Amino acid sequence: MDTLANVIVSSILLGGVYFILSLGLNIILGVLDIVNFAHGALIILGAYSTFLINRALHWDPFILVLVDMVVVGVIGAVLYLCYLRFTVNSPLVRMFALIGFNSVVAALLLIFMGSDYRTVPIDLGTWYLGPIPIRVTQVIAFAFAIALGVITIVLLNRTKVGKAVKAVTDDRTSVQLAGINDRRLSLLAFTVGAGLAGAAGGIISTYVTFGSESGLAFAIIAFAIVIVGGLGDIWGGAVASLLVALVLTGVTVYLSSALTNTALFLLVLFVLLVRPRGILGRGRV
Amino acid sequence: MSTHLSRARRVSMAAGVALAGLVLASCGGGDLDEKDASEPIQIGLIEPMSGPFADNGTQADRGASLCVEQINEAGGIAALDGAQLQLVKQDTGNAQPAQVANQAQSLIDNNDLSAMIGAWASSYTLAIAPVMEQNGMPLLTESFADDIVAQGYQFIFKIPAAASVMGEQGVTVVLDLAEANNYDISKAAMVTENTSSAQVSAAGAVGMLESRGIEITGEEYFAPGLTDANSLAIKVLAGDPDFLFAQGGLADMKILQEALAAQGYEGPILGSGSALVNPHYFSTVGEPANGAFTSAGWNWDLPGAEEFVKQFTEANEEFDFPGQEAGEDCVAVYAIAAALEEAGSRDPKAVRDALSTISITEGPGSMVANGALEFEDNGALKDATPVIVQWQDGKPRTVFPEDIATAEPIFTQ
Amino acid sequence: MSLLSSVAVSAGYGDLVAIDNITIDVEENSLLGVIGPNGAGKSTFLRALTGVVPLRGGQVLWQGTDIGHLPADARARKGISMVQEGRRLFPSLTVRDNLELGGFHASRQERAERMTEVVDLFPALGGIMDRSASVLSGGEQQMVALGRALMARPQCLLVDEPSLGLAPLIVDEIYEALPTLIERGMSVVLVEQEVDRVLEVADSLVVLHEGRIVYLGDGSEFRENPDSLAAVYLGHALDEGAA
Structure with missing residues (x-):
């Protein structure tokens, strides 16, 4: 019984982080129709940003999540302006560019940061929810992820620009015909999506050890969530984050952790077959 | 006909070059001993x-x-x-x-x-x-x-x-030390990365534990590059073991040991592999590193x-x-x-x-x-003897062989 | 000077030349009807004017200035709005949000005023403001689409097949709104399959056939002699067909 409760609490905390992990990917996919293969690199850049600034200036890792968002957002903007916007008509070139960006980031991190695994020193102790131990850092990570997610959703749904971004997801031509500069919205969406990936990296850095290529494992989880939740469906992504966290945790605890990737793959396959538009049926095909 | 000729010429040229090389080598380099x-x-x-x-x-x-x-x-x-x-x-x-x-x-x-x-x-x-x-x-x-x-x-x-000696010896030594220090080990669990060499040594450790009459409450293999260790910790600790055999890379060991500590595990851990002999182990893993045992090929306090x-x-x-x-x-x-x-x-x-x-x-x-x-x-x-070390105050201390041990093993119940 | 002109405009998709050498003027404060059989290039013509489809040749003049190189959103900001075939709303947004995005560049107060005007024009919209655009009937969708285009307060409104798939009574309602727009000083370019309805409201008429102009005039000939239109639709010039 304790184990089950433990699994559920652990999954909820993990699900919150997974949500922020997938949000940036989802926005970029929804608005720009870009499958952002650079997502893993952006995540790990956020983690390194926290690590480096924390080491140099000793700022609180959770404050740094916001800094990561800006730093990686700017990197994303540069990537978009210097390269991606010229690849609108050639998805293959774009895919190559984004995968290449991953390799470039990994290589640069290896050159400048070495092969050491990095960790951000933070330990705020453990709380007990009845018999269930909860690490305070994970609770704050969860709270941060949810707060950032909610702020993003509110900005997207309640502001004029946010609504325009959503409108681009629906119908880019109609946005153009309304006199709205969709190229700027695309840049904005990519910047925000990259920034959210950076924030996710910052959050992850508070509880995971990471190296130059650690982004990939997280990017795979993010891709699975986006597919399960429905392409471009943000609320679907939220539900899928919790589901994926539950599946990964449950499979580890009740079956074997060696089966987690298999379970993730089967979940994605199952959703694609049964609900191709995502778990809430509102995503794009 | 002409191709035969040219082939013959090429062969003779190659032989000439090789000969020249030999001559040069003997003039310039001379014999190694000289x-x-x-x-x-x-x-x-x-x-x-x-x-x-x-x-x-x-x-x-x-x-x-x-x-x-x-x-x-x-x-x-x-x-x-x-x-x-x-x-x-x-x-x-x-x-x-x-x-x-x-x-x-x-x-x-x-x-x-x-x-x-x-x-x-x-x-x-x-x-x-x-x-x-x-x-x-x-x-x-x-x-x-x-x-x-x-x-x-x-x-x-x-x-x-030898690795096999190290793994088995590690288990034996830690079990003996535990007994001598009145720490009761009746249930043990194993958690290891699923690389082939790690699986071999983990299987050896598990066999040794079983031969000592210890109940194995869980055997868990994980793929290196953990993104979350909490679930792994919940699983490994579900059977309430009082001894853990754990091995993996430094990055994975860090989050695994943090999660184990957060889930309330305070018993001894016997590790193996590169992570626990890495001088960065303590600075990476932090407090949960203290208390971990491992076998090593050499230790600084010999x-x-x-x-x-x-x-x-x-x-x-x-x-x-x-x-x-x-x-x-x-x-x-x-x-x-x-x-x-x-x-x-x-x-x-x-x-x-x-x-x-x-x-x-x-x-x-x-x-x-x-x-x-x-x-x-x-x-x-x-007479190669494995060294068993325990991390104490951020450093690996030799606790076995006893004649060269520099620290008493510590067991926290 | 005409409000909006196409000068020898050509456009197409891939190997297909959809419109070729189209020269038409849209005068201020008037309604231009564009008719022709399926595949005549009517929609492409509107899309070329607005920049949704790039020009292969020719110029698009706005009050005498070439805007053919501008992207669609920049042309829209000059004062050209377009209602696309199939309405093309933003289904993830409410009716109100759809309308408000039409007036994206206006001030909050200005937007509110325009919103009132739109609701005056299509009173049915008043009751469905907070409904999601994904659950509207065809008629409601068409009103939202027109309303969204009008929220930009355009000088020139291009409408592509507004009657398509709608019940006659609803089409009536939409067509009743068009003269009001002209009264307000707007120009309208109306692409339609339903020739009779266009003839009722158009000040001038273009007939396209296989991407070329086969008739350009005030359309009075057709009102007097509806049979002559059939010949034009088949691609014959009017004088031949009449002869």
């Missing part, structure tokens, strides 16, 4: 100095380099007119074993090596062993793998004890290591103590130096023959667990 003492004696060092095992390879490099310097400053190899030692380094990076074999071959081809040290990882060492054999080049290795001295190689000399440790930490201020590989490779350098003295020749085959006869009982060359460096016919260290 080398001038002003020319350094080259020792090849092939280690993963970048990539995922960089921490270990770098320790090897630092240890070997320091001891080469020590020997050179003390006057070099007396039997060879005070010739100096020189390390020729090859970084394997994260290459495939077959590539590492090629790297070893070209290291030999492009230099006048008298011996080699390497290649840390068992897979690398097993891959370069045939190259050593074919080239008649002695190799001193830090590899744990049993196979390396079980396949009839004549040119391989192994510093640490008798006779004081001077080496002092010089190492002065030369490498970022470390509080040298790592396992630093010590092993220092021993390797001294073994080679002793063999060069014994042989009075820099010829690799002569060095090999001398290595099989040397016996070092004092100085840095003897800083191994049994206090004497001597090799058996198969290249294994004679």
Whole structure:
């Protein structure tokens, strides 16, 4: 019984982080129709940003999540302006560019940061929810992820620009015909999506050890969530984050952790077959 | 007809070039043994100095380099007119074993090596062993793998004890120590990365635990590169074990041990593999690192290591103590130096023959667990004893063998 | 000077030339009807004017200035709005949000005023403001689409097949709104299959056939002699067909 409760609490905390992990990917996919293969690199850049600034200036890792968002957002903007916007008509070139960006980031991190695994020193102790131990850092990570997610959703749904971004997801031509500069919205969406990936990296850095290529494992989880939740469906992504966290945790605890990737793959396959538009049926095909 | 002619001409030209090369070589280089003492004696060092095992390879490099310097400053190899030692380094990076074999071959081809040290990882060492054999080049290795001295190689000399002994001995020693310290172990769980070598040693550890009548409450394998360790910790601790056998890379061990600690596990952990002998282990994992046991090929608090440790930490201020590989490779350098003295020749085959006869009982060359460096016919260290260490106050302390232990094992209930 | 002119405009998709050498003026404060059989290039013509489809040749003049190189959103900001075939709303947004995005560049107060005007024009919209655009009937969708275009307060409104798939009564309602727009000083370019309805409201008429103009005039001939239109639709010039 304790184990089950433990699994559920652990999954909820993990699900919150997974949500922020997938949000940036989802926005970029929804608005720009870009499958952002650079997502893993952006995540790990956020983690390194926290690590480096924390080491140099000793700022609180959770404050740094916001800094990561800006730093990686700017990197994303540069990537978009210097390269991606010229690849609108050639998805293959774009895919190559984004995968290449991953390799470039990994290589640069290896050159400048070495092969050491990095960790951000933070330990705020453990709380007990009845018999269930909860690490305070994970609770704050969860709270941060949810707060950032909610702020993003509110900005997207309640502001004029946010609504325009959503409108681009629906119908880019109609946005153009309304006199709205969709190229700027695309840049904005990519910047925000990259920034959210950076924030996710910052959050992850508070509880995971990471190296130059650690982004990939997280990017795979993010891709699975986006597919399960429905392409471009943000609320679907939220539900899928919790589901994926539950599946990964449950499979580890009740079956074997060696089966987690298999379970993730089967979940994605199952959703694609049964609900191709995502778990809430509102995503794009 | 013309093609035949031209083929014949090409063959004769090639033969001419080869002959010219031979002549030049004999004029310029001369015979190895007739080398001038002003020319350094080259020792090849092939280690993963970048990539995922960089921490270990770098320790090897630092240890070997320091001891080469020590020997050179003390006057070099007396039997060879005070010739100096020189390390020729090859970084394997994260290459495939077959590539590492090629790297070893070209290291030999492009230099006048008298011996080699390497290649840390068992897979690398097993891959370069045939190259050593074919080239008649002695190799001193830090590899744990049993196979390396079980396949009839004549040119391989192994510093640490065998992996199987280490794993089994580790379990036995920790169980004995627990009993002596009134810590009751009745249930144990195993959690390990699913790489093949880790699985083998984990299976050995589990077998040993079972043979001691201990109930195994869980066996869990994970893929390296954990993104979350909480679920793993919940699973491993579900059976309420009072002993854990855990092994994985440093990154995974960190989040795993954090999660285990957060889930309330305070009992002993016996680890294996590179993470727990890495000098960065404590600075990476933090408080949960304290209390962890592991078997090691060498430890900084072994008798006779004081001077080496002092010089190492002065030369490498970022470390509080040298790592396992630093010590092993220092021993390797001294073994080679002793063999060069014994042989009075820099010829690799002569060095090999001398290595099989040397016996070092004092100085840095003897800083191994049994206090004497001597090799058996198969290249294994004679009377090799695994060192069992426990991390206490951020440093690995030798707790076994008891006669050289520097700390009492601590068991928290 | 005409409000909006196409000068020798050509456009197409891939190897297909959809419209070729189209020269038409849209005068201020007037309604231009564009008719023709399926595949005549009517929609492409509107899309070329607005920049949704790039020009292969020719110029688009706005009050005498060439705007053919501008992207669609920049042309829209000059004062050209377009209601696309199939309405093309933003289904993830409410009716109100759809309308408000039409007036993206206006001030909050200005937007509110325009919103009132739109609701005056299509009173049915008043009751469905907070409904999601994804659940509207065809008629409601068409009103939202027109309303969204009008929220930009364009000088020139291009409408592509507004009657398509709608019940006659609803089409009536939409067509009743068109004269009001002209009264307000707007120009309208109306692409339609339903020739009769266009003839009722158009000040001038273009007939396209296979991407070319086969008739350009005030359309009075057809009102007097509806049969002559059939010939034009088949691609015959009017004088031949009449002869």
